Amino acid sequence: MFYTVECSYTDAESEAEWNAFYSQQKLPALISVTGFTTSQRFRALNAGCPAYLAIHTVNDADVLSSEEYRLKGGGNFSRWQSCITDWHRNLYAGEGLAPALSANDILLLSAKPIGFLESELGYRGLEMQAVALDKTPAYRMAYFLPAAIASPFTDMPGVYLYESLTPQLQSSEKGTPHHHA
Template sequence: MIYTVECSFTDSSAEREWNAFYSDEKLPALISVKGFLTSQRFQLSSGAPSAPTYLAIHTIANGGVLESADYRQNGGGNFAKWQPMITNWHRSIYEGIDLFTNVTTEQRLLISNESDEALKALGFQVLHLWATGLDRTPMERWMAISDQLSVPAHHLKADGVCVYTPMGNQLKSNSV
């Protein structure tokens, strides 16, 4: 299953500290939780103004992982300091792929919440995900990984495609 966490951040003066916390503390804590298999974080580089700025994609063994004592103790929470600055926050569980692949820093993650048409028209192999838990926002999404974007970002944006840049390599648990 795929577990996504999306948000935007409203305080530019604290954003560097927020990113350091999330990338250096939060993701390693999550990947230590039994049932978290992979974790990777992304930042929006092009897309609709309403799209969340940050996206974390985790592969989890099952939905029960998020209800476990291990998750509550080691992975969940820790956002009290940041909560007033976080907006457009959504958490969803998706099915459609078993293990999310690492997106390298040279690649881009393309996401459409409307359909697979624009991504397929560009010749991408498209991953189709459908929501099965938590916020279920959006209910469906289509993703592709691009090694190089030959299409200008404004064309992708016009087709409802958001482009996300990896903020680091994917973290993997020892069980992957």
Template sequence: MIYTVECSFADPVSEAQWNDFYSLEKLPALISVSGFHTSQRFKAISAGCPVYLAMHSIDGLAVLESDEYRQKGGGNFARWQQYITDWHRNLYGGLERAPVIGEGEYLIVSAVGPEPLIEMGLTPEQMWAVALEKCPENRWLAKLDSAISLGANTLPKNVHLYAPMTAQLTGGNGAVPQTQGRNRHAYLTIFIQAQKMPPEANLAELTERCTRLCTDVLQAALDNVHVIYVAARQGRGHPAYAQIKYRLEPFRTPSVMDDFMARLDEAIKRHAGLTARIRCFGYPADTLYARN
């Protein structure tokens, strides 16, 4: 997941000292916290957004609620607190790792859809808010190569350009960890009226979105996510029916499941053009028997 922190700084006299503190002390402290995997700072070079952006790859919301995060999360901000303005925090699903933005490259972020980035010849990656402020609800990221010329003043509204202030720091040995919840499964079956079965390309996109929902929202292990489509002969009712079966976990609360169903509903509409009945079935671990 991607954890973002955005803010501006209102005191030009101490701003350089604050940036040194953030880049040289706070960022290394954050990357030492268990569950943090990458951290990088950026400065906006387009108007209409907070000046500074910190982007971190983390395992999930529990990392930000841990004692270790509270104890090691970058030191005391009291000295700078009065000057920090326009402060926002969000946790996004959809991406496991933040992109690495090197020297001479730029990060471009859209809150109005992927189209502005696609029109620039870029390949955007979507992420969606799952915790904290949840605003903007969706964002699309792309790396802007130094060879591409783009003026900050030519960007559409709510599309912002950032230059890196630091290299991307990595925790541990930099290896990508396995998806959280090694023993957590999610089985999603979507029954679709045979005559309305979408093309293979649409199903591939839907599979990717459903997989991300299972790993990001339900925190299932990637190897334990199963997405199956069944061509059905319809008697009556909706042309599509989706059911998800999963093991009951304390964090899979009604609000989490409501969020999952809303996003699944949107994904099926977008990629299959259908409105599906959606049902979720959770089972206690001691009632499950499985093989293979």
């Protein structure tokens, strides 16, 4: 399952500090929660969607209602809350782990499959169906692409491009967080 959190941030003066908190404290805290397998943050490259996106692979919906999640992962945003806008959380059914996006790649989120990417270029999309929380958008396809391949999709309606803000964090089998490049 994929747990996504999206938002924009309205205060340019504190945005770098907020990003540092989220990337250096919040993500490591989340990946330490039992049931979180991967976590990565992204920044939107085009308009029309929230500026920031985090994608987490979780074992099941129960992880998000656990006491451990409440203690380690939920909240902790009070200092920045007034600047966080366009905030959405979704839980998507999906197979496997969220792929790690490298610094040279682009995450393309689309409201529908893009046949050309799959049939002509051989990129398999990650299908995500909303099952809990906001449930909007209800359906998404995620493609992890080299930047040169993603650039022609910049102005396509219903398509949003993201760059990686952090390397993907992965939990180990023993539950100890560590980084994977």
